[in-house]
Amino acid sequence: MVLQLSHITKFYKFGKHKQLVLNDLSINFPRFGLVAVVGKSGSGKSTLLNLIAGIEKPSNGKVLIDGHELNYSQIDKYQQSYISYVYQFYNLIESLTVYENLILLSEIKGRTVSLNYLKTITERLKITPLLDCFPSELSGGQKQRVGLARAFLCNTPILLADEPTGALNKLLASEVMEFLRFYAKKHLVIVISHNYQLITKYSKMIIDLDSHQNNYNFNQETRYHKYLYQQVSSPLIKIKFYLKRQLLYQKKKIVMMFCSQLFTIIAFVLLLSGINGGWNYIKTCLKSDPIKEIIEISKKDYNEMNFTDKQINVLKNDSLVTSLNYKLDFSFGIFKTDQELQLESYQVHDSDYIEYLNGKFPSQNDQIMINQETAHKYSLDINDKLYFIIDENTYYLSVSAIIKDYINNGTNI
Template identity: 40%
Template sequence: MIELKNISRRYVTKGGTINALDNVSLYLENTGMVFILGKSGSGKSTLLNVIGGLDKYDDGEIIIKGKGSSSFKNSDFDSYRNTFIGFIFQEYNILEDFSVAKNIGLALELQGRGSSNEEVNKILETVDMKGLGDRKPNTLSGGQKQRVAIARALVKNPEIIMADEPTGALDSKTGKQVLDTLKKLSKDKLVIVVSHDRDFAEEYGSRIIELADGKIISDVSKNDSGDFIDSNVRQISDKTISIKQGTKLSSEDVEKINRFLSTQKSDLFLTTSEGVLKDVKIDLANKGAVGEFKDTDDLELNKIEYKAEDFKLIHSKLPLKHAFKMGASGLKVKKIRLAFTILLSVIAFAFFGVADTIGNFQRHQVATDLIINEQVENALVARYEPSPWGGYEEQKGISEGDLQIINEEYSDMNFLPVVETSFRFNVMNVNGSINYEAEQAYGLVPIDAKILSDNDFTLVAGTIPSETKQIAISKHFADQYIGKTIETYSMTQWGYNTVTRSVDSYQDFIGVSVNSNSLLQNPGQDELYTIIGVIDSGSIPSEYMGISN
């Protein structure tokens, strides 16, 4: 059924690395009741969790019905548990908000099957819980809860049952009842039990594996083919009967013992001497007597050759309503956790909203929508490309083809293209201090008499540009320099001269040369533009007056 090959599991703690499992190898048959013993920290629970897919191993390989699990994802292990394994826990792990029947039926729903009352009642009868399907878990005793856990594990008919300290929270009598049930199941299934109780292991187990420091230190199997008189009295050889301490013989037990005695040809000695019993056990073990343990012989194990079709997984399918109810029930009894969960949820949704807004923000689309919603009639349009230096975008000239596409798309608006260039000139107050207000204008727009007319622009000084390197500036742009001294350039045959000019009116701008080099480097002849006109582009809309001022 399951084979472990050199399995290791390590945990890193502040004190160092702990080898919970250290190179463990073993084979588990299809049936039988296997007890895993060991002190706390020996690795027995880790071994159970690794076999059950609840914990991952670091090294080695686990073979499940001929299928290796080294490539399994979490979802594969989930399906493996859902298909092959029924779990029984010390603390029962029963859902308090669900009835007994709902707890059991949930295992069927996880397999995508409907849970019928007939099927649930049948499994309840198997664990002596007939008629208790409508009860809530808080009305059950500890033993009843554990039997519900067993029923839940059995209802999907798993091939493997894993029980982690199933009797730890039960009294001795109830614990024996639970183990009696598991013993019956082990005739057709593999039952793996983690326990501290060696007596129970020797009484019920067909195999006992003992761990210490993550290693197997003992692996023994029982010759368990003898004639059971009852759970406490059994014939373990043709000349030996074993009777458990404290057993009260029934009349039926006595009758069976009498039949055994009738086959004997010598006297009977009854003794409880530990020394004598120890010698008898050793002698029986050496002879392979029924009911006695001997070292597990790997060659004698029933190893089956599996085919690929023997390993088929059933994926878990938990209905949403049950998932929500299970989550809510866990929070209902833990109010601090509930409050903390709500707070974290609010914060998470807020961050999600912000992240989604930032991630989906398209500034170009937002600008376009704004222009349309504001019913703007005239607008400038430019093209930008990512800078090869990274971190920003560079303005590029827009072609006639680009402009035609835009005008066709937005026929109700009038677009003017911004050509590729920018120019800068320094502005100095009369006292000589530098003022950086609007010292640089990005881009130039083609202008002619028709454009002025179509947009209700007026010429307030100079003329309309008609030649290359001639520009006009807007009245709004010029207003920022009235009453100031500006620095400009004058080209000579030996280069350029820097000159200053006082600006008291719009006419004073006419003939000013400005540098198109935005890095304030010394301009070349082809980088100088001459202002020959000042144009009034109309009043500034009231919503933008704050920016203007």
């Protein structure tokens, strides 16, 4: 079987813009051997492997197997029969043991796993003692070796490896490369690596995507035949088994999730009941005498904004009004050396719940309370006086207390 890339160009579209990754690249791969792909980040190394694996399609050009263009309508058969992929991020199933992870991909591809071959691989990669462990119990280097062993067991003509030594120390990295070179005696192995020194030690067939070389020919053989897919001879994967293992592995999480959902539903029902009860209580209170619940009456007359004495007396004499308080509205004033104040005012009734930083509730009509933000912003303290000019009349206000900001947010008096 011979793999070729013919004048491959790959770009990605982002709106109206295109990002070119590979440009007019042609490669004749050998039938077997170790081929390395090097280049800086973003040079297209992973994209090249994805094109070979049929995960992505080229924007232009062809991927050829045995001289015939890759048939993307049957890409699953091609990947099943020809491709094994060692991913950079392991892709192990957490609910399966190492042994079950190893044989899963072979079963999907319909290949019988020889126990002797499995033992040879696991011992060479030093993962035999880990066969009964789960992925969560392994280190990054151990997971990487499990991923390698899983690909070797598939025994496909092409093995693609994305940084297979990235998580390994120097000794283990060399051992993995030795095993890749051994595997490459009968298979085509294409490896991505940033470790140029390690790569050149084990392969002379190097594709350097930083060199801007467009043509590589590692194979002088020109005799091709139409590639044929291997038929799946093994029985179908026992889906029920893997589903059962997943449920058992996630049992605690499922129970916790069920309990949390049940608690959420109960809390939501109680909240709705509380809201409904509170609303019914408010409606009952309002039915007694709605006018008594009014906390502010404002006049919307642009010619005369203030209430007249006659209008105030009418409100005082209304039997439905229990009490009448006044609110002074102003947006600016003058304090000390012609400093302009930007304030808002509120009527605050005396209450046991008011927290004072200093001072006490006003006992006279010309006294006010201010909040912390106002006191800080204008450097005000107890007994300081503010004066305002309204309709050419001057009014003096004396600070009797400073209250905590939770009463009103902003600069308020």
